[in-house]
Amino acid sequence: MMKSIQINESTAARLMRGLQGDTDANDWFNELSDREVVELFDECAAAGFYETTFFKEGEKIAIALFKALGSGGDVLDIGSGSGHFIRHAGIGTSYKGEEIDERQVKLSRQLIEKAGIRHAEIEQVDALLNFGSRHYDQVFCNMPFISRIDKRYFQSLSELSDYQVETRSLPDWLFAIRVVESLKERGIGIAIMRLNSLNSVKDREIREQMIKGGHIRAVIALPGQLSRFTTAEMAVVVFDKGYGGAVSFVDASEMWTKTESRHYRQLAASQIETIVQSVLSGSDISVSATLQQIDGQHYQMSPHLYLSAGHDSGHRLEDVALVYRGRDMTKKELDEEGQKEQAGYLLNLSELQDSYIGQMKQGLSAEMVQNREKLKLITGDILLTARGSTLKIAMVAEQISAGHVIPSSNIMVIRCHSIDPYFVFAYLNSHEGRARLTHMQTGSSLFVLSLKNMQQLMIPYENKNVAVQMHKELSAYQTLMKQVEQYHQQLPDIYDDFQ
Incomplete structure (x- = not known):
């Protein structure tokens, strides 16, 4: 049927x-x-018809890693949902799932029984408030990406573990603590986490404590578009309670195969095997890093960062480009500008988008533009978030520079003079470039890129093919965005035009 x-x-x-x-x-x-x-x-x-979610491709990697590194025994699935992992794992002799949602608990019990899985129990419990005294040979956790953390979790984790937990910590690392604390001394834990949580300043102390404790064995960056349930870039982190060796950083972000849908990807069996072998014995997509090397990177754990560490040949940015920050205006100056004839614009951070500059609102007089002539943007300038909650990178198109635009102090400007700006733009937007920029940011909720650090950033030797392709792609994108902007400007008047 x-x-x-x-x-x-x-x-x-x-x-x-x-x-x-x-x-x-x-x-x-x-x-x-x-x-x-x-x-x-x-x-x-x-297909997305139920509220329950699971990460099938991530589970496939986890199962392969458990089979390669684990030793069977009892298995814990934290945040087990409908029990998908337990029903497909085949890695242990007994299973326990922890799930907070009562409906999911009842459903998973039914499905596990129908799947013929014996020696499996599902407990309705809040995993971060109830550690329990039992420890497991293997622990899996596909992070439930909750946005707000109950304050009770921080108190509970502080009492139930030795980790320095702060109220700003991301939930990814709170669940990671639960994974580690639930392992036996030679147990293996695997967590699926957001890639950006590996570099978060908020959780540096937790990562440092885990690294120094020798509990992290491998970090694997996954390809995008592996799941319909999230657009976030994902990573697999392997915890080994008694490991204590160098950490394997694996970049599998380009390792994927097509599916029937152009929106989603999957992993072939041979690709999963390559990932597992990269963890076990190394490969051209992996590198091992010692405690001292990870300490030198301030406990940032993005694989892109470590794989690019050996490729520092190239130019310092200050040798091939002028790097400067914009300048703010006082409220008094802005009020006075509003009374004068407009001759240019002030570009604020809110108008800076990734790869595009939106419609600017704050006009500037000819006098103000002339007084800040040295700051005025020209075609080909690369703009970055110098201070803000998210990192955005854009390039100044001709129609923007023609408008006599002055950047605010929250924006950093890179003006290339001895290298193609499209090559630099492509590099800064690459996995490697983004990882390095993220590593250079300081601050907790408001991130800052210092001018000095940006000037010292190493840019690889120029590749003309990359520059040409970037020019083509960016021009097409900017044209489309301009059409979208024009549409929104015209939309309110279309009805009135025919009355």
Whole structure:
């Protein structure tokens, strides 16, 4: 019957009614075997028809790593959801899932029973408030990416672990602490985390404590678009309670295969095998870093950072470009400018977007533009967030420079004189470039790029092919964005024009 069932909203709803014991769905539901019920549920869930989520490609890597590094035994799944990992892992003799959502607990118990998984229990519990005294041979956690952290978690983690936990810590590392604390002395833990959490200033002390304790064995950067449930770049972190060796940093971000949908990717079995071997014995997509080397990188843990560390040949940015910051204006100056004839603009950080500069609002007089002539933007200038909550990088197009624009002090300007600006722009937006910029940022919630550090940034030797392709792609993007901007400007008047 499975072959004739289409995966759609109606099918998903009927299946769920059957799982909930709805007699109206029983005739259809009872024709399915237990195996077919589980398979159909997973397909409907993967298509996004249920609230439950799982990261199938991430789980495949985790399972392969557990089989290579683990020793069987008892397995804990933190934040187990519908029990997808437990139903597919095949890595232990007994399983326990922890899940806070009562509906997910009931559902996972049904599906695990139908899947024929013996020696498995699901407990409804808040994983960060109830560590328990039991320790496990293998622990898995696909991070539930919650935006707000209950203050009780910080108190609980401070009491139940030896880690220095602060209220600004990201949930990724709070769950990582739970993973490590739940392991036996030779246990293996694997967590799927957001890539940007590996460099967060907020959690440096936690990362440092884990590295110095010898608890982290490997960090793997994953390709994007592996899941329909998140657009965030993801990483797999391998914890080994009794490891104590060099950390393997693996960059698998370009290792993926196509699916039927152009929006999503997957990992082939051979690619997963390569990732596992990179952790075990190294490869051309991995590098090992000692405690001293990681300390030298201030406990930033992005694989791109370590793989690029051996490629520092090139130019210091200050040798091939002028680097400067803009300048702010006082409220009094802005008020006075509003009374004068406009001859230019002040570019504020809110108008700076990634790869594009939006419509500017603050006009400047000819006198003000002339007084700040040295700061005025020209075509090809590269702009970065010098101070702000997110890093944005854009390039000045001709229509912007023609408007006599002065940047505010929250914006840093790179004006290339001995290297193609499109090559520099491409590098700064690459995985390696972004990782280095993130590493250079200081601050907690408001990040700062210092002028001195930017001037010392190493830029690789120029590649003309990269510059030409970047010019082509950026020009096309800026044209599209200009059309979008014009559309929004014209939209309010279209009705009135025909009255």
